[in-house]
Amino acid sequence: MTGASTWVGGKLVALLEQRDDVTVFAADEIDPVVRFTSPFARLAMDRTELAYHLLDIAPDVVIHLLTVDRSIEMGSHRAREESIRGNQALLGAIGRSTTVRHVIVKSDASRYPSGPRNPSIMSESTKGSGTPSRYGREIADMERSVAAAAPHHPDVTYTVLRLAPIFGADIVNPVSSYLRLRVVPTRLGFDPRIHLIHQDDAVQAFVAALASAPAGAFNVATTGPLYLSRILRLGRRVAQPLPKRPFESALDALQRTGLHMPSHLPIMLQSGLVLDTEAMTGTLGFTPALNARQTVLAGYGRLPVGGSL
Amino acid sequence: MTDRDDLLTLRKTELAALARAYGIPGRSKMNKTELVEAIIDHRLTLTGPEMDSRSAGTGPATGPDDGEVSFRSKGGAGQRRSRRGPGGRDADAPRIDATGADNAQAAPPGWDALFQFLDSTQSTARRTALRERHRAFFDFDRPCRWRSIEGHVCRLPSTVESANCALHGGLDIVDLALPVAGHLGFDTWPELVRHLALATYDVDPIGLDPVVAEMVWHLVNFLYFDYFRVEVTGVEHIPATGGAIVVANHGGGALPYDAFMLTSAIANEAAVPRRLRVIGTEVFDMLPWVSHMYRKSGGAYASRADADYLLSNERLLGVFPEGERGFMKPVWEAYEVQRFGRGGFVEMAEHHGVPIVPAAIVGAEETHPVVGVSETLAKLVRMVLPQQRVDKMAVVLNPIPLPVQFHIRFLPPVTPAGIETAADPLAVLERTEQIQQSIQTALDGMLRDRRSPFS
Numbered sequence: 165m166t167g168a169s170t171w172v173g174g175k176l177v178a179l180l181e182q183r184d185d186v187t188v189f190a191a192d193e194i195d196p197v198v199r200f201t202s203p204f205a206r207l208a209m210d211r212t213e214l215a216y217h218l219l220d221i222a223p224d225v226v227i228h229l230l231t232v233d234r235s236i237e238m239g240s241h242r243a244r245e246e247s248i249r250g251n252q253a254l255l256g257a258i259g260r261s262t263t264v265r266h267v268i269v270k271s272d273a274s275r276y277p278s279g280p281r282n283p284s285i286m287s288e289s290t291k292g293s294g295t296p297s298r299y300g301r302e303i304a305d306m307e308r309s310v311a312a313a314a315p316h317h318p319d320v321t322y323t324v325l326r327l328a329p330i331f332g333a334d335i336v337n338p339v340s341s342y343l344r345l346r347v348v349p350t351r352l353g354f355d356p357r358i359h360l361i362h363q364d365d366a367v368q369a370f371v372a373a374l375a376s377a378p379a380g381a382f383n384v385a386t387t388g389p390l391y392l393s394r395i396l397r398l399g400r401r402v403a404q405p406l407p408k409r410p411f412e413s414a415l416d417a418l419q420r421t422g423l424h425m426p427s428h429l430p431i432m433l434q435s436g437l438v439l440d441t442e443a444m445t446g447t448l449g450f451t452p453a454l455n456a457r458q459t460v461l462a463g464y465g466r467l468p469v470g471g472s473l
Numbered sequence: 474m475t476d477r478d479d480l481l482t483l484r485k486t487e488l489a490a491l492a493r494a495y496g497i498p499g500r501s502k503m504n505k506t507e508l509v510e511a512i513i514d515h516r517l518t519l520t521g522p523e524m525d526s527r528s529a530g531t532g533p534a535t536g537p538d539d540g541e542v543s544f545r546s547k548g549g550a551g552q553r554r555s556r557r558g559p560g561g562r563d564a565d566a567p568r569i570d571a572t573g574a575d576n577a578q579a580a581p582p583g584w585d586a587l588f589q590f591l592d593s594t595q596s597t598a599r600r601t602a603l604r605e606r607h608r609a610f611f612d613f614d615r616p617c618r619w620r621s622i623e624g625h626v627c628r629l630p631s632t633v634e635s636a637n638c639a640l641h642g643g644l645d646i647v648d649l650a651l652p653v654a655g656h657l658g659f660d661t662w663p664e665l666v667r668h669l670a671l672a673t674y675d676v677d678p679i680g681l682d683p684v685v686a687e688m689v690w691h692l693v694n695f696l697y698f699d700y701f702r703v704e705v706t707g708v709e710h711i712p713a714t715g716g717a718i719v720v721a722n723h724g725g726g727a728l729p730y731d732a733f734m735l736t737s738a739i740a741n742e743a744a745v746p747r748r749l750r751v752i753g754t755e756v757f758d759m760l761p762w763v764s765h766m767y768r769k770s771g772g773a774y775a776s777r778a779d780a781d782y783l784l785s786n787e788r789l790l791g792v793f794p795e796g797e798r799g800f801m802k803p804v805w806e807a808y809e810v811q812r813f814g815r816g817g818f819v820e821m822a823e824h825h826g827v828p829i830v831p832a833a834i835v836g837a838e839e840t841h842p843v844v845g846v847s848e849t850l851a852k853l854v855r856m857v858l859p860q861q862r863v864d865k866m867a868v869v870l871n872p873i874p875l876p877v878q879f880h881i882r883f884l885p886p887v888t889p890a891g892i893e894t895a896a897d898p899l900a901v902l903e904r905t906e907q908i909q910q911s912i913q914t915a916l917d918g919m920l921r922d923r924r925s926p927f928s
Binding site for chain 1: 622623670671672673675676677678679680682755758759760761762764765768769773774776777778779782
């Protein structure tokens with residue numbers, strides 16, 4: 165499993181290693197934030213090292229979480245080439261391996277372009293119009309290489325999970341850090357529908373994909389969206405509506421203070437992004453434990469611990 | 474033959490006005506020669522070859538037309554023609570206008586009805602009836618059992634068949650247009666605002682927010698019952714369950730009042746009150762405040778995916794296929810149904826196997842009479858709101874809508890022919906035209922029947 169250093173990755177390893185029938189080999193570039201006992205290899209993801217490591221351990225299942233280099237969200241140009249090479253090497257190794265029968269790839273809802281010319285609900289087959297962000301293009305590129313590899317290896321099942329922005333107390337990602345601001349800049353006159361997934365549900369989605377092993381891409385999100393104004397009210401945050409230019413400058417200023425504010429965020433905070441979750445509950449056989457409202461409350465740490473949901 | 478020669482000397486706009494007065498179907502698509510032929514045919518079928526029998530203005534042909542023609546002659550082709558003076562060549566044509574002008578002098582049609590909207594006896598009765606109908610769905614003695622995870626209670630009444638209120642699973646609030654508080658009224662707003670602030674309920678993926686929708690509905694009902702005094706017939710054609718597409722003519726110029734009235738008509742009058750999810754132009758999605766208020770009150774955007782989603786979830790879809798063409802047409806072309814797009818809605822209905830209910834709406838065209846379409850005005854708007862994609866704007870004279878009376882007639886549903894039809898472009902176009910024609914015919918009939926726009 166790659167990308168074990170993230171919270172979701174680490175939790176997934178910790179969850180899987182409790183099972184008797186599973187041995188986990190984890191790998192990532194940096195040290196994990198969650199403690200687990202399984203063997204961990206610290207490897208550079210952009211090299212062929214990872215591919216040889218994979219051939220050495222000869223796994224049945226590959227869970228590929230670190231699909232896009234972390235620095236790409238920060239806007240590094242060098243990273244693009246390297247993440248493509250890393251994916252290429254990994255997919256090549258999977259093809260060469262004789263043991264791998266299931267590959268789970270983490271993708272991201274930012275592969276869908278947001279914006280007013282798009283359908284209100286993004287299903288797995290929606291192309292969408294408008295130019296996606298750099299990060300979105302990267303994700304789409306990665307998915308395309310997975311889709312291209314699939315027909316060459318009919319004995320391997322490729323499952324792609326397109327996760328809505330993960331929200332949770334332990335998560336650091338653009339949407340989470342944006343929503344957790346004390347005073348939140350919003351677009352004046354716009355109230356986007358935001359579709360999230362709770363951190364625990366994100367982990368469970370991978371467990372479900374492991375169990376049902378369906379082929380294809382699946383959106384993963386709570387059963388319904390919430391309006392941004394409602395989310396902020398549930399989190400007791402103060403919304404500061406701003407016109408377009410000041411709003412973009414405010415996000416730029418936040419970026420300079422060290423938060424990720426990728427280029428797809430402004431348009432998403434104007435038009436919203438909602439995923440079609442029909443295939444998730446149907447083919448993937450996964451229903452999130454928390455609904456939209458509970459996800460938001462949990463993300464803000466306001467869900468009573470041990471209380472009945 | 475002299476008849477035809479006379480007609481041929483007229484300008485096309487004048488012929489169009491004549492055709493409109495006669496209620497000739499399909500006139501907006503005809504060229505000049507076709508118009509002339511159609512007018513002659515119409516005269517022959519009505520009164521036979523002797524046209525002179527109609528000159529007194531009391532003949533059977535002009536009789537039912539009187540009110541309408543005389544009203545139109547105020548702003549339409551009649552005025553222009555009379556300015557040209559007593560030209561001998563208009564031997565036949567001006568007679569219609571002449572009769573209209575005579576009538577106008579005798580009794581100004583409908584002006585007495587201008588202030589009818591101030592009389593509230595009828596609207597009060599209709600509101601009471603609506604309240605009674607809503608009452609049947611709720612049990613006001615049992616409050617909703619729902620509790621939020623933080624311990625907030627819900628004070629809304631539960632529905633008759635469930636222990637919860639309409640917001641918290643008591644009934645399918647996305648499909649049924651019912652007030653979650655049990656009735657519509659400002660006294661329910663504090664509780665509604667509380668639920669809004671606590672976000673105690675789910676919104677549907679397209680964005681319908683039942684609480685905001687209820688507030689909008691309540692406000693629109695002032696227009697519906699009191700100002701526009703909407704009269705509805707044929708509402709039994711709206712299916713009680715399952716998907717359906719309601720197709721209507723469009724007009725108005727300033728604000729799409731017809732969409733509001735159509736939605737309220739189904740919510741207020743149908744035996745099973747349902748939400749009409751109107752498909753609107755995606756330009757709305759770029760306009761501040763409009764974009765989310767439109768979604769929250771139940772709108773969707775003109776994309777195949779949105780329509781597919783709503784129909785596969787068995788919702789009621791509202792479509793105005795004329796779009797901008799119908800909305801911005803000038804007042805002298807009022808109630809001439811424009812081209813119905815490429816028939817995407819027929820394809821959609823055949824694909825999903827749902828019926829199409831055509832609806833004819835009379836009244837919207839006179840709320841803000843459009844006197845022209847301006848690109849300069851649109852440029853000015855773009856200067857103030859640089860991000861908005863506004864190509865042209867209708868020029869209207871009145872800032873507040875005129876107190877016209879709306880009439881909405883739902884026509885018998887067109888049942889789907891089968892999925893093969895969706896793949897046959899010719900069949901789709903034929904059905905589209907057939908529906909357009911039926912709406913035009915209904916409109917012409919309704920226009921003949923009304924005394925003036927205000928009553």
